[in-house]
Amino acid sequence: MSQYDPRGVVLINGVLLTMLGLTMLIPALVDLAYGHPDHIVFIESAGVTIFCGGAMVTATFRRGIQLNIRQAFILTTSVWIVLPAFAALPLAFSELRMSYTDAYFEAMSGLTTTGATVITGLDNSPPGILIWRAILQWLGGVGIIVTAIAVLPLLQVGGMQLFRMESSEQSDKALPRAAQIAGATTVAYVILTVACAAALFAVDVRAFDAIAHAMTTVATGGFSTMDASVGGLQNASAEWIITLFMVLGSLPFVLYLQAVRGRPLLLWRDTQVRWFFATVGGAILLILALSGLTERTDEALDAVRLAAFNVISIITGTGYASDDYGAWGRSATVLFFFFTFIGGCAGSTSCGIKIFRFRVMFESARIQIVQLIRPNTVIVPRFNGRPLETHVIDAVMGYFFLFAMVFGTLAFLLTLTGLDLTTAISGAATAVSNVGPGLGDTIGPAGNFQPLPDTAKWLLSAGMLLGRLEFLTVMVLFTPRFWRA
Template identity: 55%
Template sequence: MIDFRPILFIIGILLATLAIGMIVPALVDLYYGHPDWRVFSAASAVSLFIGGALVMMNRTEKLRMTSRQAFILTTASWLVLTAVSALPFAFSNMNMSYTDAFFEAMSGISTTGSTVMVGLDTAPPGILLWRALLQWLGGIGIIVMAIAVMPMLRVGGMQLFRMENSDKSDKAFPRATQIAMGIFTLYVVFTIIWTFLLWWAGMSFFDAVAHAMTTIATGGFSTKDASIGYYDNPLIDVIITLGMTTGALPFLLYLQTLRGRPLSLFRDSQVRWFVTIAASIILAVAIWHSEVNNVGFWTALRFSSFNIISVMTGTGYATTDYGLWGAFAVAVFFFVMFVGGCAGSTTCGVKIFRLQVLYEIAKIQLNHMLRPHGVFIAYYNGKPLTEDVTESVLSFFFLFVFCFVVLAAGLGAMGLDFVTAISSAGTAIANVGPGLGPIVGPSGNFATLPDGAKWMMSAGMLIGRLEVFTVLILLSPDFWRD
């Protein structure tokens, strides 16, 4: 029998934390004199009550967990937090069904950024802040998980980033807690820096806070229906582009950089790949946009760099409807969606390190076909890759594609047209935000989708955010067998 007490205990603590988080929008609404402060206070009380009850009832001596318990905890905590975070949306006067509220909350916590809300420009401040806060919390949550939980659970090749390995060669970080605190501090500092940068560049202070949070979290919720395009300000574009990139690099490397290894960031192969891939695609799309749509090259470069970085890091802001840039650009935006950023960042998708591993393995395969008796070893960042890691990464890729296909077909069955269905499936599973086409494209909105499609997409966001395996393993009958 699985012991659920430690699982419920930790979910309780997380709910209590969420209750504290809900006080922030309550205070903001109170400050702006908006009646929603009551909704947030009530939701906070509910969250605190459930959380407290779970903590009380499940106190246990030892908090060590088996990996089975850790798997259940990961998915269950994400689901419970989403269900409770949805309450303010459902009970504010935004006229949202619980389906819509759950979709919006999942899109927030998973840092996806697809929205079903229309009229953001006039939405109450508490709700806007709550959306930003959910992404901000989801973002730090995922970094901590990527560093502390995923490697232990050996999810999709994340065992590459196991702490024990780096500990041996590296006495600079003795304790996981210390690392977690360091990263949290850094995350807060980044958010403060980008708040002031955006404020300085011309945003209102409120908008600056909200956008700083969703930028660093590569979340993509905006306070404007037109997203960052609302400001039409090149300076803001550049600041946010840098912010999204910051959110897409491995946070652990920032710590190393700060602790006296200034070159860690530049020496890391994942970072180099990210920069190379992003720069090549930005340039290609800028040239296309400039040639085909008769736009000056620098204007094309400005819009190409912002929107490609936004989609590639899975942030999902838009400064224009790039769906109108023509065939090549649309195809590139579709595929770039799946790339993602680096492991140990706030981004989702396939991720750069997996592309590196896939590339290495393909190269080895070709060599192996040529010299069947040769011995070839795949390397990552100078270290040989074990079979365990390579098969994990390859299976991840297959399952990622498989889930995408199933989700796209499911959304088709809900009546979404082909482009809407496949781009919505992609945007959900890669946690990007906007899709393609007139309905869910960068100028569109997920509000008009049928309820079934919203639930399917919510499931897709969860599966994508938790690196596929973590959720799918719970569906295996073997998992529940003793």
């Protein structure tokens, strides 16, 4: 097959669209069970999606189709553009009567597990829509795990080659193994979701809310069934459970497989896992010290719960809120802004810059400082006990540059749409980091993205896509050399 042959890309997009259409039947059944007329909308949307997906498969099906690196880049980006376009259909035609711009924004936010929403009145929204939003985030969470394990390391994007599997230079051996690992991690993902739902149900969260929040918690997505987010549950035990599963969703899923195979200590020995816990612990202590929560709450444990829940929610990119942390003081607000960029571990459902890149940057900076003092000293940078190759460090530094460039450009473009500086900057940060809530009265934890102009919503949707796919995966498509090679 020619390297320019699009059939493989179209075929896989068609297969995924067909699967998405079949998934739409789940919220249709939910609406039907609740007696809501929107089940017709989901059935019709499913029909359109399955027809289009099936047509793409029929037109391009051929045994033995293989993808080269160029087509893998095109496929990765096209999937995350095409799926939200069809996932938006039920949102656009439901009783909410959302514009297609709002529907696409919501669908992109769901599949990229960003958690930013334009829907007001969630408490009274159709049950099918609420569960559909949860399903989108759940699918997006497992999708990004598979992408991080099987695709990004092979494409050498942003230092992800650090997590390349053995023998991955030989794609015929690496891809089957990647598929096996992706399948096993999907099983772990399902188990965590069921465990989270069961735990929430056990502390008196109603079944519907327990299932929806379990799906968006393990996906570190943050879509809730209530305008007040998790705070609307008014259940301290539920907040502790969700906090635990947000952390579990932010750890490398591959290490869960090692734990099941009798090597549980590998989870703690992993450098990025230790750095993640150290970062989260330090951030919680800082917030407790600067926010005045210990004075505002009756019990110290309540202060710890509020700090831990909201800090972990933002650092992991989940985006839940149990309180308006924008009212915790300026120092706390500034800290939450910086927490937006951190992220969890590579190979997890979380987003943001990710801990391993901070670790690589720190190691590189440490060695440069030592060599400034002792120029003749030879130090080999290491990660998890293994030497860090120069091209990995370069890839990480390139990622930081791209992150800063995209963030700054997006913030500037948002100001051109008429947004105030706080909304523009925090909106750009939360989009490229796939977190959800921003800062300020409009898009802060107590608001949403509905009041923003359509142009800003499309810009933010593009920012979500770029951030979720690690920037270079998308941006390489716009270079003339990519198409000439």
